[in-house]
Amino acid sequence: MAIDLCNKSPATVAENNPGAWEDTVPAETEPILLDDLNVDQRDALNFAYRTTLSSVDPRFVAGDPAAWSSDFGYALNNVAIRLDNRTNEELREQALAHPDPAMREQALFEYADRDLPDAIELLEQAVLHDRDREVRWDALWAIEKLGGPHAVSTLHKFVRDTDPEIAEWSGLFKSELQTGDPAFDGRSGLFTPGRTFDETIYLLIHCDLYVRLDDSNQHWGKLSLAPQGLARLFGQAHACPNVATRERQLVIAKTIDGLHADGSPHCDNYLFRGFTDRTRRDRGNFFFESLVPRTFFKSGHADDPSEGTRQAQIGFARYGTWHLEPKFQVHDEPAIRYVRGRFQGWGYVNLARIAGQPMQNILTPGNGVLSTLHDSEIGHMTNAFILGTFKGKLNDWDNDGVIDLNSRDVYSTVDGEIDMNQDGVADRPGLTCCDHTTLLP
Known part of the structure; x- marks a missing residue:
């Protein structure tokens, strides 16, 4: 969650000097102007922008602090120590080489959460080379979370990926950054x-x-x-x-x-x-x-x-x-x-x-x-x-x-009861979580 706050403060933006969007986003990417957005999209972007600023520094907003300065998670993020004590070098190595895909992904997200200057480059390497497609699309999501023109240009590189899911995820995340709304491909x-x-x-x-x-x-x-x-x-x-x-x-x-x-x-x-x-x-x-x-x-x-x-x-x-x-x-x-x-x-x-x-x-x-x-x-x-x-x-x-649409195996009735054979009838009425004392049929 705190990854979403990275690179969002006015001071950070000024210090990093990201430059103009047109200098970062590829020329073949058609720009989407503010005037081209509908009313709801404009309102959403303006609200998100004001919310981000207000979370960072109250000097940049006006209004009741109860509405913009009461985020418990943001307050904790400013003071909490990291329980993951791996060094940045260890994270970079494990993000690309750990044999367990979940651990590679965990290293990627921890690295991004530390707001390191080469985080997007590391995430891009994972999208390019990782063998696990979930690591690849989750790394794309982390790129979106970091945001900014660098993220948009990186996501654009994968909109024609040979894996249709990677291509759609990258286009979706890119569209969210540019317009606030997702975009999808034309598959049936x-x-x-x-x-x-x-x-x-x-x-x-x-x-x-x-x-x-x-x-x-x-x-x-x-x-x-x-x-x-x-x-x-x-x-x-x-x-x-x-x-x-x-x-x-x-x-x-x-x-x-x-x-x-x-x-x-x-x-x-x-x-x-x-x-x-x-x-x-x-x-x-x-x-x-x-x-x-x-x-x-x-x-x-x-x-x-x-x-x-x-x-x-x-x-x-x-x-x-x-x-x-x-x-x-x-x-x-x-x-x-x-x-x-x-x-x-x-x-x-x-x-x-x-x-x-x-x-x-x-x-x-x-x-x-x-x-x-x-x-x-x-x-x-x-x-x-x-x-x-x-x-x-x-x-x-x-x-x-x-x-x-609905091919995934889920073991639940419409009321949340356990249904291991997926016949729509509860294995044991009222039971919504596996009972550790017995094995379900």
Whole structure:
């Protein structure tokens, strides 16, 4: 999340002297003028610009500070120490050469989060040469987060990549930087009837984990989690909307691989409810919340009851915008092609478990749990503030040239209950997360 703040202050912009856009963006890129934007796009860009300035220095804004200077995450980012103590040289080496793609990606995002002057160049090398396509498109996202004309020109280099997903992601991110809105390619889409959900959208999630290091509230630690590292810790998430109900509810279905001894995926589903603004026909702006029963593991590791457990209600919030694709029709309605937004919640990190450990030992399946401040027994253990951004678009997962709307395997009913055989019926009514005491059928 804090990567988005890099290079955004007026002082940094002046010091770096990025030059004119036309000197950085390739000549073949058609400029998009402010006058060419519609009213909503102009408002969005002006709001984003004012918000960024206000987060950096109150001298550059006017108005009530309660509206622009109350970002808890930004305040923590200014004072937190990094829990990843690798040197910059180690990060550069591991970003390109570590055998584990999740660790390569984690090094890339940590390097970018440090706001180092050659961060975009390192990310570009990963996009050019990495063998893992997810590392490549996540590196493109990190380039967008750094922003500016250098990012636009770098993203432009990949809009004709031989991998259609890399090409579309780079064009999408570039368009967001230039206009505030995403742009898509012309591929057709495939809807599979008979599935529980109309869409299963694979989410990229980047977050900052701010950990309170003692009871004085004066010492904080920070871990910037790249999408694959976060998925390894907390689960790979899919947004699962149905056309009939998507404006008021959806399921976020998560799975963690490598947690259960028998090799089965650990399933962790969240039913979100909220409001959606549909004053524009091509998109929806939403604010959703979830409150689900969960087993809290006092060890700080999912499925490890060695230090005791507690049944608790865990809350989470997500808000953002989804963009519709008129060409992709589901039940006579356009499908959601792309979603982006922010999220926040609470967690527990067992500091004794991670102290002195190398990053590959920290980023292991389930090595961190969500938490709550409202439980009488475990509320005091909550020590992590989690916030970040997410993006997800429909992809072509079988490389047949057609985008898949709902082909991903997610183990949930429409109400978030575990459904391992994906028949739409709960394996055990009311159970929304794998029960560590028994194996599901």
